[in-house]
Every structure is written in C-alpha cells, then in structure tokens.
Amino acid sequence: MTTNTLTEVRTGTYRIEPARSVCRFTGTHIFGLKPVPGTMAVTGGTISVAADPERSIASAELDAASFTTDDPRRDRDVRGRRLLDVADHPEIGFRSTRCRRTGDGWQLAGVLAVRGGSCDVVLDLVSAEPVADGYRFVATCAVDRVAAGVTSGRLLIGRLVHVTLDIHATRTA
Incomplete structure (x- = not known):
C-alpha cells in the first residue's frame, strides 16, 4: 500500500x-538548458512519527563527497572548494522544524545545512509505504542552491536543484 x-x-x-536509502537530484547545466541527474549517499538520520502527525520530526545526513553525476570532471568541480567544499564541509544535513497537512498531503519544513550555511526547505511527502521491517518514505523538494550558500558555479549548475529522497527506515522504538 502506498500512501501520502x-x-x-x-x-x-x-x-x-x-545502505537502502538514496538522495537523487536533478539540476541543470549549460545556462539551464540541459538536465543533469545525480545522486548522493544518505549516511543516517531518524524519523519520529508522533500520535499527532503534526508533531512528527525528522533528520537526515548526506555525504557531500558522494556527489555523483554522469561527468567525473563536473563531479570533482562540484565537490571542490568553489561549490560544496567537501574537504571542509563533508556533510549536508536536514533537521525538520514543522510537519503539516496540506490539501495535497504532508509537508515537512526544516533547515538544510550546506557548506557551513543553511536555508529553509519544504519537503513534500510523496509516499509512506510499509516494508517488512519499517517504512519506505519518498519526499521531494526544490533547493535554491544560492540560498543554501552555494553561490559559485552559475554556468556549472542552475540555481534550483530538484531533490528526491528515497528513504528506508526501520523502527527502533
């Protein structure tokens, strides 16, 4: 059963x-004309579902050095000092601040920490599907990379990056 x-x-x-979770993203290249899909590894996090779903919270961490697209040269450039600066900022993190029901489903607002800065983002919960040992959650959002502190590389990557988190989570309590 898939549900939102x-x-x-x-x-x-x-x-x-x-090992069972991934962050997929699509940015644009060449003045916003060419879509560029890629992935980043999810390294951890928790999801706490409350009896009142609006009191639910979540956190997630991504490995910035795992940024991968179809172009190794671009990947090195994005992981470098001008953009993600993974040597000094190896982790990208998300912490929720609010969960709310909308007419289309559920949203999780929070703070995305990138490269020593942060910005507000809103994740739309696409699905919450039961699996044998927990749930598979899929959520999407658009990240304004400039607001997130990644201001260089205008010709390398467009301003908005569309993100899909495909998360498998097992119950701990």
Whole structure:
C-alpha cells in the first residue's frame, strides 16, 4: 500500500538505513538548458512519527563527497572548494522544524545545512509505504542552491536543484 498520509504510519522512532536509502537530484547545466541527474549517499538520520502527525520530526545526513553525476570532471568541480567544499564541509544535513497537512498531503519544513550555511526547505511527502521491517518514505523538494550558500558555479549548475529522497527506515522504538 502506498500512501501520502502520516496518519497511516505506525507511531514511533525509525532509523534511516543508509545502505537502502538514496538522495537523487536533478539540476541543470549549460545556462539551464540541459538536465543533469545525480545522486548522493544518505549516511543516517531518524524519523519520529508522533500520535499527532503534526508533531512528527525528522533528520537526515548526506555525504557531500558522494556527489555523483554522469561527468567525473563536473563531479570533482562540484565537490571542490568553489561549490560544496567537501574537504571542509563533508556533510549536508536536514533537521525538520514543522510537519503539516496540506490539501495535497504532508509537508515537512526544516533547515538544510550546506557548506557551513543553511536555508529553509519544504519537503513534500510523496509516499509512506510499509516494508517488512519499517517504512519506505519518498519526499521531494526544490533547493535554491544560492540560498543554501552555494553561490559559485552559475554556468556549472542552475540555481534550483530538484531533490528526491528515497528513504528506508526501520523502527527502533
């Protein structure tokens, strides 16, 4: 069963399973004309589903050095000092600040920490599907990379990056 409602998810705390989770993204290249898909590894996090779903919270961490597209040269440039600066900022993190129901489902607002800075983002919960040992959550958002502190590389990557988090989480409590 696929659902976009937290009310159908069993309450409790769930640990994100890095080996079964991934962050997919699509940016644009060449003045915003060419879509560039890629991935980043999810390294951990938790999801706490409350009896009142609007009190639910979540956090996730990504490995910035795992940034991968179809072009190794571009990947090195993006991981370098001008953009993600993974040597000094190896982790990208998300911490929720609010969960709310909308007419289209559930949203999780929070703070995205990138490269020593942060910006507000809103994740749209696409689905929460039960699996044998927990849930698979899929959420999407658009990240304004300039607001997130990644201001260089205008010709290398467009301003908006569309992100899909595909998260497998197992119940811990």
